Amino acid sequence: MPKRKAAGAAVLQPDVTRSITRALFREWAKSGYAALTIEAVAKRAGVGKAAIYRRWPSKLEMVSSLLTEVGVELLEVPDTGSLRGDIAALLEGTLTLLRRPLVTRILPDLHAEMRRTPELASTVRSRVQRERRAKGQALLRRAMDRGELSPAIDIDLALDLMGALVYWRMIVTGQPLSSDYVERLTSLTLGGLRGLSE
Template identity: 45%
Template sequence: MPPEARRPAAGAAVLRPDVTDAIRDAVLQELAEVGYGRLSIERVARRAGVGKAAVYRRWPSKLPIVLDVVSGLAAQSLPTPDTGSLYGDVRALLDVTAKVLQHPMAAQILPDLLAEAARSPELGQTLQSALREAQHGIVTAMVGRAADRGELAARPDPDVAMDLLAGPLYWRLMLDRTRLPAAYLDRLANAVVAALAAAE
């Protein structure tokens, strides 16, 4: 198709990527500062330095904005560790996960969104995808390689493996909100490996 055929029609809105990125960043900052309940298109637009019309050209209301931002973050999944051993992979994944959960913005946004998800099935479904399904492939590949190396007698259920990997850290950092003691991740990695090895 010739270039002129791909040009937008005269008068059509051109959605500048830099403006879209600024709006997404503003949404994250607003979620961290005031939470989902008080987030508004007006506040997002003001923080992004744009008019409300720029926001509405991209999303019709605040729920689609938040769904888009959360889905975008989910797409930036954690790297799949490949250290050559199950312990090394588990330890590396725990380290990255702990850093993500300890980020000030994540510590403010996640609990609020999870509470809001109880009242919004659509938001809840998106969060489930963002927090669980996005990491499913990583854990499946990790335990699969361990089984191929003979470190595991069988391939554990990836859902159980994900619970073992993420549950303790989420509990301590998001709910209990206590600091990780020295060598905690080492001990947790050993416990996860032992649990995976015992799983049938």
């Protein structure tokens, strides 16, 4: 009788991973990070806990991995050919992201949890925020190459400037936005960036 071959590692099905991803963020938005459990995510996703543990060994690893994957994917910085166009597109993209109900509920909780959970803070800073800043640096370097900004610009301060006002308005104060908000904020951001170049 021929011997059966040993089974290899289970193949991770992408549709199951997508279901878990959706379930994680919906459950996080509903319950907050502290109350988030593997059991609740599995139930919402319609899978067993084993399906999650095959992918990630812990809640922290699951959250860190999916935050990185989704966060980086949502942070594309366009190349429009001009600094004004790039800034306007970046701000519009940030606004679109921050208007999502799940994002508006999760982000404040994420930042609060980063204060309580150093491992989560380290992951977000080393993966998501670093990637976002790298993409912002690419935008600034294109502007330098086109002669729109001085190479002497304080890049760290410039990166802090880009997007910070949108975040403050949408997440912290929750104030409504006028129809010309992006246009006015683009002009203000451009002025600030050029001021940093002098």
